[in-house]
């Protein structure tokens with residue numbers, strides 16, 4: 365009886381060891397995946413939080429007093445910003461990033477919205493020196509973080525525009541509707557891309573580019589807010 369018992373005990377122990385090893389390695393792998401996954405985007409969020417609060421307060425888009433005219437002027441300023449940004453980003457060499465920039469382009473939406481709202485002024489492009497340069501992939505990722513992240517708040521803004529200005533079905537505000545029901549999915553995909561393409565030693569460059577992007581868009585889009593908001 366004793367040898368059989370020992371065999372059973374030994375196999376049981378062996379099974380327990382393998383089982384706990386498998387579980388440990390699954391958790392360890394999951395833990396490190398979660399850690400890796402959160403690292404870059406959480407870091408960018410942390411280092412730009414005050415700039416997000418500032419622009420959120422300065423943009424007139426969620427104001428109760430928003431008028432169609434002030435909305436159109438803000439949209440035109442966004443259009444000037446994206447015209448310069450997308451032109452600069454088009455030079456990026458990394459094939460995956462270049463495809464992401466093309467596929468996430470917002471300029472056609474802004475142009476269509478302005479046309480729908482009969483905006484006939486010439487759109488002034490953002491001076492390119494206000495943008496971070498995109499020599500490193502991490503700089504583009506930091507900058508894209510700001511623009512792709514803004515699609516989250518865009519959903520709130522779109523609903524406000526519907527209520528306040530009576531816009532509907534995305535006509536005149538397709539830019540803010542952005543990815544619509546796909547917003548969360550597209551944001552998750554962008555975060556995965558950012559994690560994958562930002563090596564730890566270039567996080568500093570990504571943070572700086574994200575901060576410069578927030579400042580550039582604030583300077584450009586909010587520059588005439590005091591005048592425009594009252595129109």
Ligand code: HEM
Pocket residue numbers: 405408409416419420421423425426509510511512513514515516517518520521578581
């Ligand atoms: C009135 C204007 C705005 C409102 C109400 C707003 C609101 C929001 C909201 C509700 C979120 C989601 C927060 C979360 O789920 O944790 C968000 C995320 C974000 N917004 Fe805005 N936003 C505004 C303007 C902007 C602008 C102009 C930009 C930059 C161009 C911007 C960049 C971002 C970024 C980068 C995130 C992602 C933060 C993260 O989770 O890492 N937002 N915003």
